[in-house]
Amino acid sequence: xxxxxxxxxxxxxxYALNGISFDVSxxxxxxxxxxxxxxxxxxxxxxxGFLAPTSGKVFINGMDVFKHPLEIKRLIGYxxxxxxxxxxxxxxxxxxxxGMLKGLKRDNLRRRIDFVVEQCxxxxxFNKLIGTLSKGYRQRVGLAETLLHDPQILILxxxxxxxxxxxxxxxxxxxRQIGTERTVILSTHILPEAEAACNCVIIINNGxxxxxxxxxxxxxxxxxxxxxxxxxxxxxxKFEQALSEFPDITLKKANPISDKHYSYFIESxxxxxxxxxxxxTAVKTGCIILEMHREKIMLEDVFxxxxxxxxxx
Amino acid sequence: MRNIFILINRxxxxxxxxxxxxxxxxxxxxxxxxxxxxxxxxFSNPQNNFNEPITNFFFGTFYYWFIxxxxxxLLTMKTIAEERKSGSLELLMTASVTEFQIIISKFxxxxxxxxxxxxxxxxxxxxxxxxTALDWNMIFxxxxxxxxxxxxxxxxxxxxxxxxxxxxxxxxxxxGLGLLIFSLSFISYFIDFQSVKSVLEYINIMDSTIKFSQGxxxxxxxxxxxxxxxxFNYLSVRILDSQRWR
Ligand SMILES: Nc1ncnc2c1ncn2[C@@H]1O[C@H](COP(=O)(O)OP(=O)(O)OP(=O)(O)O)[C@@H](O)[C@H]1O
Ligand SMILES: [Mg+2]
Numbered sequence: 001x002x003x004x005x006x007x008x009x010x011x012x013x014x015y016a017l018n019g020i021s022f023d024v025s026x027x028x029x030x031x032x033x034x035x036x037x038x039x040x041x042x043x044x045x046x047x048x049g050f051l052a053p054t055s056g057k058v059f060i061n062g063m064d065v066f067k068h069p070l071e072i073k074r075l076i077g078y079x080x081x082x083x084x085x086x087x088x089x090x091x092x093x094x095x096x097x098x099g100m101l102k103g104l105k106r107d108n109l110r111r112r113i114d115f116v117v118e119q120c121x122x123x124x125x126f127n128k129l130i131g132t133l134s135k136g137y138r139q140r141v142g143l144a145e146t147l148l149h150d151p152q153i154l155i156l157x158x159x160x161x162x163x164x165x166x167x168x169x170x171x172x173x174x175x176r177q178i179g180t181e182r183t184v185i186l187s188t189h190i191l192p193e194a195e196a197a198c199n200c201v202i203i204i205n206n207g208x209x210x211x212x213x214x215x216x217x218x219x220x221x222x223x224x225x226x227x228x229x230x231x232x233x234x235x236x237x238k239f240e241q242a243l244s245e246f247p248d249i250t251l252k253k254a255n256p257i258s259d260k261h262y263s264y265f266i267e268s269x270x271x272x273x274x275x276x277x278x279x280x281t282a283v284k285t286g287c288i289i290l291e292m293h294r295e296k297i298m299l300e301d302v303f304x305x306x307x308x309x310x311x312x313x
Numbered sequence: 314m315r316n317i318f319i320l321i322n323r324x325x326x327x328x329x330x331x332x333x334x335x336x337x338x339x340x341x342x343x344x345x346x347x348x349x350x351x352x353x354x355x356f357s358n359p360q361n362n363f364n365e366p367i368t369n370f371f372f373g374t375f376y377y378w379f380i381x382x383x384x385x386x387l388l389t390m391k392t393i394a395e396e397r398k399s400g401s402l403e404l405l406m407t408a409s410v411t412e413f414q415i416i417i418s419k420f421x422x423x424x425x426x427x428x429x430x431x432x433x434x435x436x437x438x439x440x441x442x443x444x445t446a447l448d449w450n451m452i453f454x455x456x457x458x459x460x461x462x463x464x465x466x467x468x469x470x471x472x473x474x475x476x477x478x479x480x481x482x483x484x485x486x487x488x489g490l491g492l493l494i495f496s497l498s499f500i501s502y503f504i505d506f507q508s509v510k511s512v513l514e515y516i517n518i519m520d521s522t523i524k525f526s527q528g529x530x531x532x533x534x535x536x537x538x539x540x541x542x543x544x545f546n547y548l549s550v551r552i553l554d555s556q557r558w559r
Contacts, residue, residue: 073409080403080404081400085404088327093326097319101319
């Protein structure tokens with residue numbers, strides 16, 4: 001569906017993209033993750049045809065984006081960074097203006113406006129001035145606008161930035177719902193968002209793709225490493241000493257719960273054996289395990305690991 | 314063509330929905346009301362013996378030139394620069410519209426507002442007509458000249474807005490360039506070579522405009538002004554297009 005081939009982008013001497021290639025197939029929701037200045041916006045602008053790459057190509061349905069700009073624009077619904085919709089128009093006027101620009105006429109225009117207003121739940125603000133809306137509603141108006149011409153592809157640049165948690169959840173649900181029959185590319189800094197909304201993730205840094213995989217796979221790869229949460233009481237110093245003899249287990253003290261009752265974080269590369277070792281050590285030293293559970297490794301850890309790895313190289 | 318109408322409609326709304334449009338309009342009418350009052354007083358004073366028609370002055374006072382130079386930058390400074398700054402240019406350029414359609418509709422909307430502004434002043438002539446004989450042909454040519462020069466400065470303003478990211482910068486550039494192009498008119502007074510002089514006379518914006526205000530309809534300045542308008546709009550389209558390759 002979308003095929004990005006070896007993109008380079010040079011902004012006045014400095015490369016913002018250093019050979020980005022990936023494919024997105026129909027129906028996928030692709031999350032674009034990366035720190036500030038990684039090149040997310042630049043990539044999305046090139047895919048949408050707003051910017052030209054220095055070298056490299058983008059194909060959508062086999063068509064070169066730069067040879068068929070008008071056809072491509074019809075396939076794409078694009079929401080730029082910061083959702084720059086005009087403040088001086090009413091929601092109604094804005095949707096009508098954009099719908100007409102996108103080539104919709106009379107009945108069809110009315111039908112599509114009704115549809116997106118319902119889908120994005122903005123009927124209560126339909127007659128209001130966009131400038132008077134809350135950020136969450138503006139974001140939904142922006143989303144509604146991208147859907148007007150029923151595009152096969154949605155490109156959303158940080159659609160949930162600056163929203164409160166409840167609004168983030170609502171907008172995310174909306175994206176997931178919209179994405180059921182469309183191909184979506186969205187960028188974000190918020191990792192749980194990518195985990196929740198996307199089925200595939202690209203982590204990009206310094207204009208290069210670090211990782212591209214499904215969300216499930218990413219979690220699996222890093223399953224080997226485990227982080228346990230442990231609560232024990234009695235003979236604590238003995239337990240600590242005994243455990244310190246295992247080189248591949250690191251023990252970090254968390255806040256003590258009381259003077260006899262401690263909690264720890266334990267990290268090890270060997271998830272299966274570390275639990276047995278801890279149990280045996282506790283028995284040997286006469287320590288009582290109150291609680292031991294595994295902390296879920298979030299994409300966040302993966303992300304931070306990958307990005308900082310890159311820096312230290 | 315449909316896209317151009319849709320865009321012009323939207324652009325006009327930015328003038329009529331915003332305080333900016335009304336402020337410019339109000340100030341203009343205030344100033345021109347004063348000019349009119351002043352001229353009527355001067356003409357009705359029996360001590361003054363004017364042999365020229367009132368249009369020579371109506372399209373020829375200091376205020377007239379001042380408005381020609383000042384109003385187009387104010388009308389056009391926002392057009393592209395503001396959209397680029399807010400990011401809505403991105404939204405516009407990723408809809409199915411071409412750069413040509415964007416520029417031409419911005420130009421047309423500013424021009425329509427400008428023409429609208431001036432057309433209101435026609436009623437001054439209607440006020441006068443019961444009391445004195447007026448040459449409506451001259452009035453028509455005067456307005457035509459005003460619209461054409463205005464069109465040149467508006468296309469220059471759109472061009473300045475296309476190369477800037479900040480509307481104040483855009484206004485300063487178009488004001489400065491406008492003044493400069495206008496000043497080219499004066500060079501012809503100091504040059505003696507006949508061939509160069511005739512070229513300079515041809516491109517003399519001020520003298521051409523004065524001819525219009527005297528009711529002289531000549532095709533040469535019409536062609537010249539129209540080609541300037543086309544030239545600046547063409548430049549704007551090229552620049553807007555090239556900006557994706559930055
Ligand atoms: N118009 C521009 N001119 C010059 N450099 C630019 C321009 N736009 C972006 N850059 C540079 O290109 C790099 C990538 O920027 P980009 O906006 O794509 O990052 P991003 O991943 O979207 O970041 P963020 O998360 O902050 O939105 C940055 O180093 C940025 O400074
Ligand atoms: Mg960005």
